[in-house]
Amino acid sequence: MKPSEFHIGQEFICGAFWWRCTDVGTRTVTAIRLVEDDPRWYAGPPYMVEEVVLDEAELEGAHLTENAHILAALDEHQSSGHPGFPHEVVCRMMDKKLDRERYPRRRLLQFDRVRADGEILHPYAGRKEGSTWIIRLYLPFTKEWVEIDEGEFFALPLSTRDAVRKRADSLG
Secondary structure, three states: OOHHHOOOOOEEEEOOEEEEEEEEOOOEEEEEEOOOOOHHHHOOOOOOOOEEEEEHHHHOOEEOOHHHHHHHHHHHHHHOOOOOOOHHHHHHHHHHHOOOOOOOOHHHHHOOEEOOOOOEEEEEEEEEEOOEEEEEEEEOOOOEEEEEEHHHHHHOOEOOHHHHHHHHHHOO
């Protein structure tokens, strides 16, 4: 969904949660997560639960019904070409996310990037090397683990659905 499709008070599903829109901006929506049993938590503003700003990228996965949410997930799985992440890969990435040395710019780890050769780079953690940060990556199409300097990674373009499809198609 796009921010222009929201209105204050509207309920929607995004990720694993139901939300209620509390404000609409040009590129964002502010919402409260509907997890409390007692409706008094949702009286406001001000609200007694945290208001969260959801940006355009996050809102792409928002839907008004659970059925629409499920159908979109199925369509994405069937049409994207993304190979997914095996169990052991997810476990290794989670272990690194729990390391004592937490990467401070966690938002950077939320978006895959595309290398010049079309390879998709999935960031999952960072490690400090001297005064610089090294981004730890998993390459889902080649099943490789690599690392890259934070500045180099940041300079790469964000991955798109088209980039993933193109990479999948290149493998035949």
